[in-house]
Amino acid sequence: MQNLIKRILGITVIVVLIVLAFKYCQFKKEDDSDMEYNTNLIQQQILNVGKLVVTEGHFSEVVTYKNQQKYFLDMLSFEKKALIVVNADVTVAYDLHQMKYDIDEKNKTITILNIPKEEIKINPDIKFYDVEQSKLNPFTGDDYNKINKSVKANLAKKIENSSLKKNAQNRLISELSKILILTNSMGWTLQYNGKTIESEKEFTEDLKL
Structure with a gap:
């Protein structure tokens, strides 16, 4: 019984770590995407000004x-x-x-x-x-x-x-x-x-x- 509980806890911890890792990667991807968008927008504005x-x-x-x-x-x-x-x-x-x-x-x-x-x-x-x-x-x-x-x-x-x-x-x-x-x-x-x-x-x- 104790071994079963340990296995369940171990699986739960692994699942939680995977979910957290996925969330972090998703957040990082969104953050990078926003940064790239902002940079491109600024470069476009400077290009428009550059006349x-x-x-x-x-x-x-x-x-x-x-x-x-x-x-x-x-x-x-x-x-x-x-x-x-x-x-x-x-x-x-x-x-x-x-x-x-x-x-x-x-x-x-x-x-x-x-x-x-x-x-x-x-x-x-x-x-x-x-x-x-x-x-x-x-x-x-x-x-x-x-x-x-x-x-x-x-x-x-x-x-x-x-x-x-x-x-x-x-x-x-x-x-x-x-x-x-x-x-x-x-x-x-x-x-x-x-x-x-x-x-x-x-x-x-x-x-x-």
Whole structure:
């Protein structure tokens, strides 16, 4: 009788251990499945964010170009000049496909490693008016190169002092905040520049906008 009871107890213990082991494996499988789902969802969101964020602007300016060639100990000179009207389309863009990040599944942390710098493209349309020149001092390719270089330099200064870059940076923050919203909603942590990001304001401060 005692042997029968021992056998029954032994079988019961084995059954209980098998059930517990099965439950543990099932729980582990569900946990791994959830983790994989969350990771894939985050990667998909980052892929959706990873696009070219573009802000466009238009600038105009009028430039007077003059150049003088002197001969015979400066006794004789030949001048050329022109009124130049510049209309330029400017784009400021962030290619977020170049953004680098790391996903730590174990600690549920996304770390943004690098945010690309803005790309500024200036496409000027330059037109000449009131052109005055002589055969001894005509307009040449060198003049056009100098004018083009000077125009782009002046436009670059205007862009720095305008709201164009700031608007582009605001759009960048808006795109990055989509990642922040997703990570917060899923209980993950977003880090950048060695800090945990919890708001758009912290993004702005860390990007020094």
